[in-house]
Amino acid sequence: MPPVPVRADLDLAEGYHSPQVDVRIRLNTNESPIAPPRAWVEAVRAELEHIEFNRYPDRRAWALRSALGAVHGVGPEEVFCANGSNEVLQCLLLAFGGPGRAVALFEPTYALHSHIARLTGTVVATGERLADFRIDLDEVGRVSAEAAPVVTFLCSPNNPSGRADPKEVVEQVLAIAPGLVVVDEAYGQFCAWSALSLLGTEDRLAVVRTFSKTWSMAAARLGYLVAPASVVAALEQVALPYHLDSFKQVAGRLALDYQSDMDARVAELVQERGRLAAGLAAMPVESWPSDANFILFRPLARPGEEVWQRLLDRSVLVRNCSGWPRLEGCLRVTVGTPEENTAFLAALAECLA
Numbered sequence: 001m002p003p004v005p006v007r008a009d010l011d012l013a014e015g016y017h018s019p020q021v022d023v024r025i026r027l028n029t030n031e032s033p034i035a036p037p038r039a040w041v042e043a044v045r046a047e048l049e050h051i052e053f054n055r056y057p058d059r060r061a062w063a064l065r066s067a068l069g070a071v072h073g074v075g076p077e078e079v080f081c082a083n084g085s086n087e088v089l090q091c092l093l094l095a096f097g098g099p100g101r102a103v104a105l106f107e108p109t110y111a112l113h114s115h116i117a118r119l120t121g122t123v124v125a126t127g128e129r130l131a132d133f134r135i136d137l138d139e140v141g142r143v144s145a146e147a148a149p150v151v152t153f154l155c156s157p158n159n160p161s162g163r164a165d166p167k168e169v170v171e172q173v174l175a176i177a178p179g180l181v182v183v184d185e186a187y188g189q190f191c192a193w194s195a196l197s198l199l200g201t202e203d204r205l206a207v208v209r210t211f212s213k214t215w216s217m218a219a220a221r222l223g224y225l226v227a228p229a230s231v232v233a234a235l236e237q238v239a240l241p242y243h244l245d246s247f248k249q250v251a252g253r254l255a256l257d258y259q260s261d262m263d264a265r266v267a268e269l270v271q272e273r274g275r276l277a278a279g280l281a282a283m284p285v286e287s288w289p290s291d292a293n294f295i296l297f298r299p300l301a302r303p304g305e306e307v308w309q310r311l312l313d314r315s316v317l318v319r320n321c322s323g324w325p326r327l328e329g330c331l332r333v334t335v336g337t338p339e340e341n342t343a344f345l346a347a348l349a350e351c352l353a
């Protein structure tokens with residue numbers, strides 16, 4: 001019998017995956033290289049004693065949402081939590097996207113925005129960024145007029161190019177775009193300004209954050225959105241019942257007690273980012289300024305693909321973006337520990353020689 005055909009509108013060959021290979025230095029997925037505080041692990045362990053394992057978790061994750069709301073100065077009804085910010089985005093597009101509706105995004109940007117849009121049957125209306133990867137407001141205008149997007153995605157700081165969108169740009173996009181403006185701030189804490197500061201005055205704005213990067217909790221799979229209560233209510237309608245297990249509700253809530261540790265980790269990484277940027281600037285590569293925990297660069301002496309492989313041969317894994325549209329020959333390196341960054345720079349120098 002022939003295999004059962006998958007949906008004709010899905011090109012499953014085009015998944016978004018970075019290889020999970022066993023290497024000495026892993027700098028390919030923008031995780032934090034620093035573990036969360038031991039005291040947080042102990043607090044989670046103690047709280048797990050009180051989970052009623054025979055019962056479903058709190059369906060509305062109210063304690064977690066209240067704690068996050070308190071951090072951002074909003075109520076729990078303005079916070080939506082899910083299994084990673086990717087699931088937040090999926091719920092957004094299940095609720096607001098779908099056949100006959102369009103999302104706007106500006107390439108190059110986070111590949112999951114267009115990927116999840118396609119999975120949910122949503123039309124992807126693509127605009128271009130400027131040559132230095134900043135948002136081109138003319139393109140926002142063009143795509144808005146042509147596609148009338150129900151959701152316009154920004155990514156600030158933008159993965160993979162690294163720069164944050166300034167406040168004026170987000171405000172101008174809000175003025176141009178006809179639908180929701182969703183700002184993906186997975187790296188928001190690396191940056192001084194956040195679109196969260198516009199939430200009180202803008203009723204079409206949603207900001208998405210994650211525990212995967214700055215909170216050093218990629219293993220927990222927890223992300224959230226802050227938005228007007230009407231948007232959050234729509235997302236609750238499409239989320240599966242009890243999608244957020246009791247473990248991560250506890251883990252996320254307790255993490256917020258260690259905000260100052262997180263700030264200290266971010267500061268350490270920002271300092272290392274400066275050292276990494278200086279190291280790259282002294283090599284035959286083109287590199288782009290970053291407000292996040294990664295740096296995009298393009299080797300000039302050899303093809304990016306070849307440099308990626310030569311790094312891997314030295315057990316250093318970075319993200320290979322060389323085949324991505326508009327990023328020909330580019331690689332992206334995550335800021336690691338000081339030792340990892342030193343080893344990366346030494347390996348790269350060898351590979352470029």
Ligand SMILES: *Cc1c(COP(=O)(O)O)cnc(C)c1O
Binds near residue numbers: 083084087186221222
């Ligand atoms: C890493 C990343 C995320 C995180 O996704 P999770 O599902 O929360 O791990 C979201 N958006 C961007 C732009 C990212 O780079």
